Amino acid sequence: MTLHARTDEREPLTTVTGTPSRAGRGPGRARTGGRRIGSHVFLIILAIYFVIPIWWLFVAATKNTSGLFSSPAFWFDDHFALFENIAGLFTQQNGIYWTWLGNSFLYAFAGGIGATILSILAGYGFAKYRFRGRGAVFGIILGSIMVPLTALVIPTFMLLSQYGLINTPWAVILPSLLSPFGVYLMRVYTQDAVPDEMLEAARIDGAGEIRTFFQVALPLLKPAIVTVLLLSVVGTWNNFFLPLAVLTDPNLLPVTVGLNRWTALSNAGAGGEQVWNLITSGAFISVLPLILSFLFLQRYWQGGLTIGSIK
């Protein structure tokens, strides 16, 4: 396979510890003041474009339905209705929103943590053991990164329905365990970050393979683990096509599919109840966990995201 030959031969140059420090570099590349200001103005415009919909969502979450229609889109209404909306989320269909949010957490964590564990083990196996068939198997896994996962949704649905797993949490969690890209990232990272000599030394000291893995290799892999975990949790949290296909029971839906259903009903108008204020506040609450985890885990993902980009 053309792809794997590359990872085998040369050690990919990846940023291991995140952004390399380049203290003192800034002033060294002296800039004329005007250019600097121009760059900043450009950045501010860009940042506004990327943030304004999120700002809108925050503002909209604090409005009731009439406020959504009557007040300025990007500023608060006179009536601050966020807490009413939250209370509404508890009463609408017996608080099904919170069930959805709980489901999203369950699917994202079970799927994300499971996928990460499998990726760590497989990445370590591929990076540090030379078993027969390794090259071929890894080549197939690398190639599979290019298989669009949505193409698998319909056959997966049919398979799961044969085993009676449709409309169970397993229908979302099990397929989410699959993360060929995670395996690739972990392999590339492990190759760099875990020196063979250290493993050999541990073995000579009498540590078994499992102990060597847990006590020598695992601590060195932390940044990559956080990155793979974040990517797979985000992937599962984001997933829409799969739960849309394999879940019909309203109590099992993740928050993404649930909110989309509310929107479809509210848009349908006749018969459907209009719950715009609950959609906006529900959407706002549902984006908080990920935004906060990205903020707190900055140190890790900013370096970790380069792992994949070889060289």
Add this chain to the structure above:
Amino acid sequence: MSIDTTAAAPPRPAATSAASEPRPKRRGSRLERRRQRWGWLFVTPFLVVFAAFLVFPLFYAFGMSLFTSTLATGTQFTGIANYVKAFTDPLFLEGLLRVGAYAIVMIPAQLLVALVAALVLDSLTSWLSKLSRLLIFAPYAIPVVIGALMWSFLYSPRFGPSSTLFDFVGLDAPNFLAPDSIFGSLVNIVTWQWSGYYMVVIFAALRSIDPSIYEAARIDGANGFQTATRIKIPMISSSMVMVITFALIGTLQFFTEPVVLRNIAQGAIDAAYTPNMYAYSLAFSYSQFNYASTIAFALGILVFAGSYLFLFLTRKQSGLK
């Protein structure tokens, strides 16, 4: 087996020399064989999932696509008939052309925003630039469904700010959800959602370039623009190839955003707007699972072939051999 006959081979030296060998030689001591088994043990849990949820569904879809099921005749083996039907089906072909058009517009748009933002951020060290970097990345933390929902509100003439904004400058607000503007509206959503992620990848690649190269370029008289186009961009070409590959795979499977926007733009987005949406509606609205499998499998093969071709054509830039 050859493993037994080579038992007399010298014991395997420490793994340092093993690391430089391209392939394992067949001189396995007992230790070596045990190592091999451990390798498989570490890899097996993933391979089980891989077989169950990737390999098997693919073969299953292919198998399904070779049969046709009708009420009158039951299920019959029809060979490639479904593929002939798919590639002459205007709904499928239009969907393919449409995602092709999206790829041509959307990928350069995302790449351009990401690249320019990353280059500007790389040249600055202020707190403002650090803050902007976070803000530009923020949409990645928003689920695609929620992002599309937010934009559908913003586009909507009922809630949206667009009428107010355009009134302000004395113009009629365009209808973002009309059939002839939905293309741009969807491009905007995707660009908004993903550029920040690509920007972070490119930015990190830029940061890993040795800054002494810039010194040398400066001494040679290169200005900022020349440094960017002649040094920085060529040096991060492998990251760019990765970003484009991901964007390509993502675009060809376009599904979530048009499905969400369809809630309020039924007239502009039909049920077969993209191949994935077509496969979904065939399966779940019309229960044509055989034909839906055909569409899904055909799309899968096309995406795989397309991204493989792209990686092949850019193998020099990416360093993949």
